[in-house]
Amino acid sequence: xxxxxxxxxxxxxxxxxxxxxxxxxxxxxxxxxxxxxxxxxxxxxxxxxxxxxxxxxxxxxxxxxxxxxxxxxxxxxxxxxxxxxxxxxxxxxxxxxxxxxxxxxxxxxxxxxxxxxxxxxxxxxxxxxxxxxxxxxxxxxxxxxxxxxxxxxxx
Numbered sequence: 001x002x003x004x005x006x007x008x009x010x011x012x013x014x015x016x017x018x019x020x021x022x023x024x025x026x027x028x029x030x031x032x033x034x035x036x037x038x039x040x041x042x043x044x045x046x047x048x049x050x051x052x053x054x055x056x057x058x059x060x061x062x063x064x065x066x067x068x069x070x071x072x073x074x075x076x077x078x079x080x081x082x083x084x085x086x087x088x089x090x091x092x093x094x095x096x097x098x099x100x101x102x103x104x105x106x107x108x109x110x111x112x113x114x115x116x117x118x119x120x121x122x123x124x125x126x127x128x129x130x131x132x133x134x135x136x137x138x139x140x141x142x143x144x145x146x147x148x149x150x151x152x153x154x155x
Contacts, residue, residue: 045070045087050125052151063116064148065105067098069131070124084127086135098138122150 068087
């Protein structure tokens with residue numbers, strides 16, 4: 001008999017225990033629930049985006065501030081009417097409030113990112129151009145000169 005390998009005493013590898021698998025799944029679920037950001041604002045205006053022939057995707061959405069312009073949703077029309085309204089964050093605001101909105105958005109950003117801030121106007125396709133022009137004029141007064149219009153690609 002040889003000293004090495006003469007006997008067939010192969011050891012079987014034990015199976016992987018799945019007892020702690022549920023703990024791992026719940027830890028991952030809890031982690032993603034805590035770290036995921038939900039939608040920050042609730043849409044209070046209806047916006048049907050206009051079509052555009054040239055559409056460019058916004059590179060950094062975290063540096064964008066959104067101004068929604070359109071008629072209130074059906075639930076809010078009894079209270080606010082059907083005329084176009086300006087929504088900044090979660091509230092209806094007037095044109096005079098845009099300056100404070102832009103200042104607050106700039107303050108929430110870092111010093112280096114403030115020059116990269118873009119204001120996105122998300123306007124309904126049936127909104128009169130006068131309200132859009134008034135918003136643009138107010139943005140010009142508070143030196144928010146990078147403006148994009150949100151649109152959908154023409155089919």
